[in-house]
Every structure is written in C-alpha cells, then in structure tokens.
Amino acid sequence: MFQETPIYSRLVAERGDVPQVVRGEAERIQRDLGRLIAMNPQAPLGGQHYRPQAAH
Template sequence: MFQETPIFSRLVAERGDIPTQVRGEADRIHRDLARVMPWVPASDLPARTTPDRPAW
C-alpha cells in the first residue's frame, strides 16, 4: 500500500505498522458483523413507510 520510504520505515519502527493494524481490526469487525448480521439484499428489505423529507 505505502511505498517504502525512510520516514515511513522509521515511523513503523517507532509506532508500529498502524495501517496494517487498522486493516486487521476492520477485517475482524467485518467478520463479527457478518456472523451476527447476515447480509440481506436490498430487494428483500421492506418498503419505506414514511415519506421522504422535503428538499428545501
């Protein structure tokens, strides 16, 4: 994702690889949500029962 540069390498050494950690957490959250909230196609959702708000 990121090109290796001296500043990036130094930040990773000092602070850890934050982008990789964030991706890992996002993947974990995605798996957890998929387990408890199965995906439902939009065509299977109930129709809206409230009118849209007026565009002022």
C-alpha cells in the same frame, strides 16, 4: 500501493504499522458483523432499539 520511504520505515519501527493494525481490526469487525447478520436474517431494517420496561 506505494513505495516505502525511509521516514515511513522509521515511523513503523517507532510506532508500529498503524495502517496494518487498523486494517486487521476492520477485517475482524467485518467478520463479527457477518456472523451476527447470518445469525438473525429476519432482523428488521434499521435495527431494533432497546427500550427498558418501566418497573412495577
């Protein structure tokens, strides 16, 4: 991707590797969504909205 610079290395040491954390979360979300989609392949396009029924 790019060559690390001293300031980048220092920021990673101080704050953690934020891009790596974000990448990991994005991959986790993608896996979770893939499982949900695989569980319900007949779901309507655009999703289904929750509409609570009125109390009687």
